[in-house]
C-alpha cells in the first residue's frame with residue numbers, strides 16, 4: 350500500500366542499517382518488523398529529545414502505546430533529527446492498525462514496557478552495571494524479546510524452547526552496550542552519561558576527564574572494563590543464532606551482531622574513542638553483511654574479532670584477566 354511505502358521511506362531515513370536488514374526479511378513479517386522499528390524509534394525520539402519539557406516527556410512516554418490507536422495523533426514539537434516519525438506518526442499508526450492482531454499485541458506490549466522503562470531512567474542515568482543491564486533491557490532487550498515473539502508467532506521459527514527471553518534479551522544488551530561504549534564522546538557532549546558511575550568513578554573524579562590526554566590511561570582502563578562486560582553476552586548471542594532456521598531471519602538477526610563485535614574490537618584499548626568517533630569502515634561493514642549468511646561463517650567472524658582483541662590484551666590493564674576469561678569463554682562457544 351502507499352502508506353506502507355511511505356513507512357519504508359521513514360525507515361530508510363531513520364536507519365540505513367536497519368532498513369537494509371529489515372528489507373531482506375520474509376514477507377510474512379517484513380511489514381510488522383518495519384512498523385515495530387518505526388513505533389519504537391518514535392518512542393526513542395521522545396526519550397532522546399532534550400528540548401521536550403520533563404513532565405510532558407513523561408506523559409508522552411507513558412501514553413505512547415495508546416497513540417497506536419489514536420487515529421490522527423502526531424507530535425510536531427520535536428527538534429530531533431528523527432522527528433519525521435513523530436510528525437507523521439498517524440501514517441505509521443494507520444498501517445500498524447492494519448497488521449494482524451497477533452503482531453499488534455506484541456508491538457504494543459513492548460512499546461508500553463519500553464515507555465515505562467524510559468520513564469524510570471528519565472531522571473537519572475544508570476549508576477551501576479546492574480542498572481546498565483536494566484536500562485539496556487528496557488531500550489534494547491525488549492526489542493530482542495519482541496523480535497523473538499514475532500518470529501515464533503509468524504511460524505517462521507518454531508525452536509522457541511531455545512529462543513528464551515533471557516537470550517533474546519542478551520541480543521539487545523550486546524547491541525546497546527556496544528552503542529553506549531562507542532558513543533562516549535557524542536553522549537558526553539550532549540550531557541548524556543550512560544557509562545555507569547560505579548565504574549568510571551574507580552578511575553577519575555569526573556567522567557569528562559577521559560577526554561583529557563593526562564587521563565588517557567584511566568580512560569582506556571574504564572573502556573576495557575566496559576567492553577569486557579559486553580563480551581559476556583557473546584555466548585547467548587551465538588546460542589540464539591544457532592537456534593534460528595529461517596535464512597532471512599538469520600541474516601536479519603546476525604548482521605547487527607557481527608557489526609557489534611567488529612565495533613567492540615575497534616574500540617578495545619583505542620584512545621581515539623575519547624576524541625572522535627570510532628566506526629568500522631564502510632567496506633568492512635559490507636563484507637560482514639555478505640559474510641554473515643550461516644552460523645558457521647558467523648562463528649568464524651566472531652572468532653576473528655575475539656582473537657584480535659585477545660592479542661591486544663596487556664598485562665598492565667586491570668581487567669586483563671577478566672577480559673581474557675570472557676574472550677576464551679566466548680571462543681569456546683564458537
Ligand SMILES: O=C(O)CO[C@@H](C(=O)O)[C@@H](OCCCCCc1ccc2ccccc2c1)C(=O)NCCCCCc1ccc2ccccc2c1
Pocket residue numbers: 367382385386389390393397488489490492493494496520521524525528601602605
Ligand atoms: O537514536 C539513535 O539513533 C539510537 O538510539 C539509541 C538510544 O537512544 O539509546 C537506541 O534506541 C533504543 C530504543 C529504540 C529501539 C529502536 C529499534 C532498533 C532496532 C530495531 C530492529 C528491529 C526491530 C525493531 C527495532 C527497534 C538504539 O537504537 N540502539 C541500537 C541498539 C538497539 C537494537 C535493538 C535490537 C535488539 C535486538 C535485535 C534482534 C534482532 C535484530 C535486531 C535487534 C535490534
Ligand SMILES: [Mg+2]
Pocket residue numbers: 393394397
Ligand atoms: Mg536514540
Ligand SMILES: [Mg+2]
Pocket residue numbers: 393396397488
Ligand atoms: Mg534513547
